[in-house]
Amino acid sequence: MPDELYRLTAHEIADLIHCRKVSALEVARSFNTRISDVDPKVRSYITLTPELAEQQAIAIDEAIERGDEIPTLAGIPWAIKDNMNTRGIMTTCASKILDGYKPVYNATVVDRLAKDGALTLGKANLDEFAMGSSTENSGLFVTHNPWDLDKVPGGSSGGSAAAVSADECAFSLGSDTGGSIRQPASFCGVVGLKPTYGRVSRYGLIAFASSLDQIGPLTKDVEDCALVMNSICGKDQMDSTSLDIPRPDFTKSLRNDVKGLKIGVPKEFFAQGTDPDVEKSVMDAIELLKSLGADWKETSMPNVEYGLPVYYIIAPAECSSNLARYDGVRYGLRSTKSTDTIAMFQHTREEGFGPEVKQRIMIGTYTLSAGYYDAYYLKAQKVRTMLRRDFEKAFEEFDVLITPTSPTVSFGIGEKTHDPMAMKLADVCTIPANLAGIPAISIPCGFKDGMPIGLQIMGKSLDEETMLRVAYTFEQNTQFHKARPNL
Amino acid sequence: MGLSRQEIEGVAHLSRLELTSDELDKLTDQINTLLEHFIKLQELDTADVEPTSHAIPVYNVFRKDEVRPSLLPEEVVANGPIVADNCFVVPRVVET
Numbered sequence: 171m172p173d174e175l176y177r178l179t180a181h182e183i184a185d186l187i188h189c190r191k192v193s194a195l196e197v198a199r200s201f202n203t204r205i206s207d208v209d210p211k212v213r214s215y216i217t218l219t220p221e222l223a224e225q226q227a228i229a230i231d232e233a234i235e236r237g238d239e240i241p242t243l244a245g246i247p248w249a250i251k252d253n254m255n256t257r258g259i260m261t262t263c264a265s266k267i268l269d270g271y272k273p274v275y276n277a278t279v280v281d282r283l284a285k286d287g288a289l290t291l292g293k294a295n296l297d298e299f300a301m302g303s304s305t306e307n308s309g310l311f312v313t314h315n316p317w318d319l320d321k322v323p324g325g326s327s328g329g330s331a332a333a334v335s336a337d338e339c340a341f342s343l344g345s346d347t348g349g350s351i352r353q354p355a356s357f358c359g360v361v362g363l364k365p366t367y368g369r370v371s372r373y374g375l376i377a378f379a380s381s382l383d384q385i386g387p388l389t390k391d392v393e394d395c396a397l398v399m400n401s402i403c404g405k406d407q408m409d410s411t412s413l414d415i416p417r418p419d420f421t422k423s424l425r426n427d428v429k430g431l432k433i434g435v436p437k438e439f440f441a442q443g444t445d446p447d448v449e450k451s452v453m454d455a456i457e458l459l460k461s462l463g464a465d466w467k468e469t470s471m472p473n474v475e476y477g478l479p480v481y482y483i484i485a486p487a488e489c490s491s492n493l494a495r496y497d498g499v500r501y502g503l504r505s506t507k508s509t510d511t512i513a514m515f516q517h518t519r520e521e522g523f524g525p526e527v528k529q530r531i532m533i534g535t536y537t538l539s540a541g542y543y544d545a546y547y548l549k550a551q552k553v554r555t556m557l558r559r560d561f562e563k564a565f566e567e568f569d570v571l572i573t574p575t576s577p578t579v580s581f582g583i584g585e586k587t588h589d590p591m592a593m594k595l596a597d598v599c600t601i602p603a604n605l606a607g608i609p610a611i612s613i614p615c616g617f618k619d620g621m622p623i624g625l626q627i628m629g630k631s632l633d634e635e636t637m638l639r640v641a642y643t644f645e646q647n648t649q650f651h652k653a654r655p656n657l
Numbered sequence: 658m659g660l661s662r663q664e665i666e667g668v669a670h671l672s673r674l675e676l677t678s679d680e681l682d683k684l685t686d687q688i689n690t691l692l693e694h695f696i697k698l699q700e701l702d703t704a705d706v707e708p709t710s711h712a713i714p715v716y717n718v719f720r721k722d723e724v725r726p727s728l729l730p731e732e733v734v735a736n737g738p739i740v741a742d743n744c745f746v747v748p749r750v751v752e753t
Contacts, residue, residue: 274732367712381711410718411711479695490672497673499745501736511748516675528674529687532665535672536688549698551708556701558709590687591694607712631713 175200180246180340180394187245194227194245201247205338208657213313214333216252218292226289244287249333249342252293255374264308265298267522268502277374278406286401294329298524300378303596307526316655321580324354331358334388341389347382349600352612356575356624359614362388366632367607368413371406379488382604392642396420423638426646429463434568438474444577451616451623452574471560476553481601483550490534561606565630575612575624609634613641614650659689
């Protein structure tokens with residue numbers, strides 16, 4: 171059995187460790203071997219830390235030997251999106267501009283998971299600075315979709331999603347600014363959850379768009395998602411936007427019961443461009459929930475169609491401000507082309523940033539510049555308020571909203587790289603939840619031509635519990651989450 | 658009424674990006690395409706709408722003013738491309 175440990179979910183591994191059927195070290199070795207076998211094909215990881223995982227595992231096994239009480243995630247191997255700081259371990263953001271950067275502190279989520287006994291396998295690939303929807307914008311290399319190596323894993327947390335899908339980790343963390351956890355989860359056939367804004371500390375997450383960024387789990391099933399949420403959520407003194415409210419025990423939401431729940435299906439999320447097969451799978455899923463006792467009704471959220479332009483003003487504006495810090499002075503790359511200060515900044519940024527990052531910095535700089543601020547940034551913030559109100563109104567009537575996660579399944583590597591708008595349309599269903607700050611989850615709900623389809627469930631602000639309950643019920647009554655790619 | 662290549666050069670300067678001529682051409686096209694998509698927002702009357710800067714507003718976050726551990730000076734400069742005496746070395750910025 172130890173050979174196949176990597177195929178198990180986190181909760182299955184935890185059960186085996188708790189009843190001493192396997193050791194944490196056997197688990198760590200099983201995953202390290204799996205990574206050696208398949209990562210040359212999938213390329214989920216930028217940096218691997220096999221020795222660290224084994225050291226952490228040995229410490230867990232010693233604690234078990236002593237009879238100490240061990241934490242829930244003890245001995246569970248995980249992967250970290252490489253835009254979260256790890257002390258002493260290279261952190262790249264998949265950008266050349268962070269060349270050689272080894273953080274001197276851990277992101278809060280990294281400390282929390284270490285305290286709960288999780289084993290660090292390595293750092294996962296992403297679109298440079300989390301800007302993109304296919305991981306093709308990585309400044310280092312492209313990650314492949316484990317279901318079809320010629321297709322993209324989605325993005326920006328493409329490495330995190332591919333690693334879970336390919337059994338190269340039991341779970342991973344991603345970050346979600348406009349869909350960067352949910353869309354790759356959908357493309358790779360795994361579970362991905364973006365918590366309510368403020369649930370999880372962003373301390374040590376390298377900032378892209380601070381009012382939208384949120385860290386969350388990618389897992390093999392909904393139960394694992396609840397376990398990881400229990401570890402990472404909660405107030406952190408180091409992030410003043412993290413909310414000072416009690417964290418529920420999310421495992422209590424794992425109930426196979428949706429009787430009486432009201433599901434809203436906003437028609438704007440099924441707009442032109444939605445693949446009919448994706449739409450059919452999503453509607454079948456909604457009908458299944460109905461057969462299990464939920465009610466559903468179509469609804470309308472008129473401002474959702476403005477989500478994309480609002481997002482593509484606000485996110486680049488915040489990005490242009492956050493990325494001003496990369497100037498070649500305190501970390502990463504410094505260009506040797508010039509000895510003049512301003513020219514040193516300019517050459518460093520020219521050499522270090524990739525094309526997508528440059529484009530977003532330029533848009534943000536323009537929309538924030540004197541004379542254009544009101545027409546773009548302020549206008550977008552006002553429409554953001556209107557969109558939030560659409561959600562508030564919908565949630566007066568419904569407990570959850572259900573939509574596709576992405577209008578299509580995964581596409582071919584290179585297929586959309588030349589059309590900046592086509593790629594951005596991949597996020598049309600996921601962006602609204604970031605703008606409204608509400609929680610949303612993507613779970614597997616079908617296949618088209620062998621590629622996974624994702625179902626998005628959005629919940630009320632701070633009501634991850636109802637959302638998880640619906641997701642869990644769907645999962646308990648279907649088999650989609652059990653399918654794994656052949657590698 | 659898009660942005661001219663010269664205006665894009667101005668934005669590049671504000672962005673502290675030394676772009677190549679080829680990049681400037683591409684970005685002029687791409688940015689103008691995106692700006693066209695932004696025009697859609699002008700359809701909406703937002704005169705009486707408050708802007709949202711954070712979806713979940715949090716106000717007046719204070720903590721106790723107490724001494725806590727922080728990074729050592731050598732840790733702070735550990736990632737500097739050029740460092741001397743626990744300081745970041747940069748090109749000269751004052752006239753001699």
